[in-house]
Amino acid sequence: MxxxxxxxxxxxxxxxxxxxxxxxxxxxxxxxxxxxxxxxxxxxxxxxxxxxxxxxxxxxxxxxxxxxxxxxxxxxxxxxxxxxxxxxxxxxxxxxxxxxxxxxxxxxxxxxxxxxxxxxxxxxxxxxxxxxxxxxxxxxxxxxxxxxxxxxxxxxxxxxxxxxxxxxxxxxxxxxxxxxxxxxxxxxxxxxAGAPAAPVISASAVLKYVSVTASSLNIRTKPNASSPKATDRDAAALGAILRVYKETNGWYKISGSQEHWVLGKYTTDVKRATVKADTLNARSGPGTTFQKLGSYTKGQELFIVKEQNGWCKVNMDDRWVSKDYLVFA
The missing domain is CATH 3.40.80.10 (Peptidoglycan recognition protein-like)
Structure with missing residues (x-):
């Protein structure tokens, strides 16, 4: 290399x-x-x-x-x-x-x-x-x-x-x-070439998913601010979806195999969902009167950061979809 x-x-x-x-x-x-x-x-x-x-x-x-x-x-x-x-x-x-x-x-x-x-x-x-x-x-x-x-x-x-x-x-x-x-x-x-034909389920259970709200979020080796930063991975970026495996005093463990932690106050909870409609329109706001911005296809996975009146905001995209056409994990 x-x-x-x-x-x-x-x-x-x-x-x-x-x-x-x-x-x-x-x-x-x-x-x-x-x-x-x-x-x-x-x-x-x-x-x-x-x-x-x-x-x-x-x-x-x-x-x-x-x-x-x-x-x-x-x-x-x-x-x-x-x-x-x-x-x-x-x-x-x-x-x-x-x-x-x-x-x-x-x-x-x-x-x-x-x-x-x-x-x-x-x-x-x-x-x-x-x-x-x-x-x-x-x-x-x-x-x-x-x-x-x-x-x-x-x-x-x-x-x-x-x-x-x-x-x-x-x-x-x-x-x-x-x-x-x-x-x-x-x-x-x-x-x-060796890729899985179907999803491989991780042995470590994911507690929940969160989205990073800070421009850059340090990853530390223990659940406290005085512990060293992890040296084998970069800081998490704004909007990144993190998997949470454990929660301790407001800190989230984001690896199933390593001691990698982030401070939870710089994240927001999100929900993982799958599109069940053949085509699901995305709009600029929570309703059919808002401008159509694009669409998602059946089976596509999304992370939902907010719900309002039966509509769901897709993480970081400023796009809204109808909750009726989603299946939540």
Whole structure:
């Protein structure tokens, strides 16, 4: 592994070990697949990984006004992987769909007639997706693994590529960018690579879920403010959903295996829910008279931070959905 500019470059084998050792406070529900479009294969010379990654960060920060590079990981034509923004932060990749997501940018233009994906790149894309599913106990389906193409560019509404959508991750990405293409061509490969076909239930019972209300929340090794900060994980970011396994004197233990604690007053309780309607509209306020901002699809999981008159506010998104179409865990 090599680190430069705050990014770490590694092989897929190194990544599979590295991600197992990472401690993450934020709850992950979704893996997003993207292609960079530009830079494409013609800009990659086999040794300029860091220059290309730094260029993407500069564009995201200076042109888009984001706080950091948008993605968590970039995969390259030679099969290597580079880290991006902190895993404790939501990505900046799909409007209205970034909470609880991990974003993978696959370097290249995988639209028809453009870059022909190398065997090494193909193998890494499959394996990184499978490893993330296994690491975060995600089922291999089209609610856990999503393509940018399926979401409206302006609203984030999931329309499966029928309206104002990018082609991302490419019209030739593993046989196509539609939901049916993903189901037929990509998901079986992810399952074969070792990802769970169904959710894996953690042995440690989660007491509840909370959302971070501070801009940055320190994680400590004991339930008191004088204890050292945890050194094996970053601070939890605003809006991150944390799993609470134990509560002691206002402190929450947020790991089932490590002594990692946060002060509860900098969080708010949330409820985990699953969409039961085929399509559930999201609105700007608690009622049907408010503007439609997008939609969620059946089986998609949401975290609810507030309820009002039969409507539920989705954590950090300023979007409201009808409680009638949710099933609570």
């Amino acid at each position: 090599t680190t430069k500019f705050g990014f770490t470059l590694m092989s897929i084998q190194e990544f599979e070990t590295w991600i197992d050792a990472r401690q993450l406070a934020r709850t992950v529900l979704t893996i997003q697949e993207h292609h960079t479009y530009s830079p494409a294969y013609t800009q990659f010379n086999g040794s300029n990984h860091f220059a290309l990654q730094q260029g993407m960060k500069n564009y995201h920060v200076n042109a888009n006004g984001w706080s950091d590079i948008g993605q968590h990981f970039t995969t390259f034509p030679d099969g290597t992987i580079m880290t991006g923004r902190s895993l404790e932060k939501s990505p900046a990749c799909v409007v209205g769909q970034n909470a609880n997501a991990i974003c993978i940018e696959n370097l290249g233009n995988f639209d028809s007639g453009k870059d022909a994906m190398t065997p090494a790149h193909r193998d890494t894309i499959i394996r990184i997706t499978a490893k993330l599913c296994k690491r975060f106990r995600l089922p291999v389906n089209t609610n856990s693994i999503v393509y940018h193409h399926w979401f409206d560019l302006s609203t984030g509404e999931r329309n499966n590529g029928t309206k104002n959508n990018k082609t991302c991750p490419g019209t030739s990405f593993f046989g196509g960018n539609k939901v049916a293409d993903c189901v037929a061509n990509f998901l079986p490969l992810v399952t074969q």
